[in-house]
Amino acid sequence: MSFKILTINPGSTSTKIAVFEDEKEIWSTTLRHTAEELAPFSTVASQFGFRKNIILSELKKTGIDAHSFHAIVGRGGLVKPIESGIYEVNEALAHDLEYPVMGEHASNLGGLIARDIAKEIGNGTKAYIADPVVVDELEPIARLSGHPAIKRVSIFHALNQKVIARTYAKEIGKRYEDLNLIVAHMGGGISVGAHRLGRVVDVNNALDGEGPFSPERSGSLPTGALVEMCFSGKPKAEVKKMLKGEGGVVAYLGTNDLQLVEKKAESDAEYALILDAMCYQIAKEIGAMAAVLKGKVDAILLTGGIAYGKPVTNYISDMVRFIAPVKVYPGEDEMRALAMNGLMVLRGEAEAKTY
Numbered sequence: 001m002s003f004k005i006l007t008i009n010p011g012s013t014s015t016k017i018a019v020f021e022d023e024k025e026i027w028s029t030t031l032r033h034t035a036e037e038l039a040p041f042s043t044v045a046s047q048f049g050f051r052k053n054i055i056l057s058e059l060k061k062t063g064i065d066a067h068s069f070h071a072i073v074g075r076g077g078l079v080k081p082i083e084s085g086i087y088e089v090n091e092a093l094a095h096d097l098e099y100p101v102m103g104e105h106a107s108n109l110g111g112l113i114a115r116d117i118a119k120e121i122g123n124g125t126k127a128y129i130a131d132p133v134v135v136d137e138l139e140p141i142a143r144l145s146g147h148p149a150i151k152r153v154s155i156f157h158a159l160n161q162k163v164i165a166r167t168y169a170k171e172i173g174k175r176y177e178d179l180n181l182i183v184a185h186m187g188g189g190i191s192v193g194a195h196r197l198g199r200v201v202d203v204n205n206a207l208d209g210e211g212p213f214s215p216e217r218s219g220s221l222p223t224g225a226l227v228e229m230c231f232s233g234k235p236k237a238e239v240k241k242m243l244k245g246e247g248g249v250v251a252y253l254g255t256n257d258l259q260l261v262e263k264k265a266e267s268d269a270e271y272a273l274i275l276d277a278m279c280y281q282i283a284k285e286i287g288a289m290a291a292v293l294k295g296k297v298d299a300i301l302l303t304g305g306i307a308y309g310k311p312v313t314n315y316i317s318d319m320v321r322f323i324a325p326v327k328v329y330p331g332e333d334e335m336r337a338l339a340m341n342g343l344m345v346l347r348g349e350a351e352a353k354t355y
């Protein structure tokens with residue numbers, strides 16, 4: 001028996017959807033949402049109806065029967081910290097997706113929309129999320145920040161990091177659980193994880209304040225200067241926006257378009273400096289994760305949309321290849337990762353976990 005799976009991956013200004021028949025992707029699209037379209041919604045959760053309707057409309061327009069799906073797998077959101085795996089969207093999970101305890105993010109909508117569509121289909125169709133951004137496998141020592149009032153938390157691109165790590169392991173004929181890897185996901189946010197024998201034992205909080213700066217996030221900032229800024233009269237919302245959304249490359253250059261930055265960097269010294277600084281910080285973070293793994297690193301994997309840029313991957317590789325071989329996996333394989341998680345459950349090869 002073959003299985004048909006719908007995958008849903010909401011981003012801040014887009015919603016990716018794809019349809020798989022077993023391992024084969026038979027259709028996919030990215031629905032772009034303008035600032036004007038999203039302006040009426042005061043919260044991410046309030047975008048639910050808008051995003052669900054546009055997904056169903058696109059499926060209908062393409063001639064895909066929503067009632068033909070055996071499972072709907074949505075991108076996981078900022079729920080409570082959980083171990084890696086696939087989870088059925090039950091009442092508790094739906095509640096924490098709608099009223100997130102870790103903060104708002106568009107990915108929270110993935111599981112909610114999946115659950116609603118699955119309910120409409122009926123016939124035993126279930127909704128799942130897989131490897132959400134709050135996958136937490138940190139070692140106890142990695143949770144200490146330097147002050148007991150502030151704990152380090154695990155928020156990173158778990159879905160793509162895990163699938164890329166497993167892809168590499170399969171390519172070399174080994175198990176992910178037998179390797180030590182460093183995976184750098186480079187997109188709108190940047191996360192660098194130390195994968196020790198199948199567990200991400202340390203990783204920077206890529207959402208709002210750790211690690212390298214990215215196209216739109218400030219990353220780690222000098223603490224004293226940040227404290228002064230917070231008490232300078234600036235509104236809290238403005239400072240948070242500076243950390244996530246209006247920080248990093250866009251703060252320096254007025255654009256978060258890395259392709260444009262790479263092109264201008266060829267002839268503009270300021271653009272070249274900012275691009276190099278971002279790469280420099282990514283490489284520094286990789287070096288830190290090499291220390292976490294005590295120098296025993298089988299490979300360094302560079303992935304995400306930014307990994308398409310040769311100037312970026314070349315710069316980072318030049319800095320870190322002394323640690324371990326570097327392999328580049330451009331783009332994100334998240335839609336396939338969602339589908340493969342769902343397929344394993346449908347085939348009985350994996351058991352869905354309970355939130």
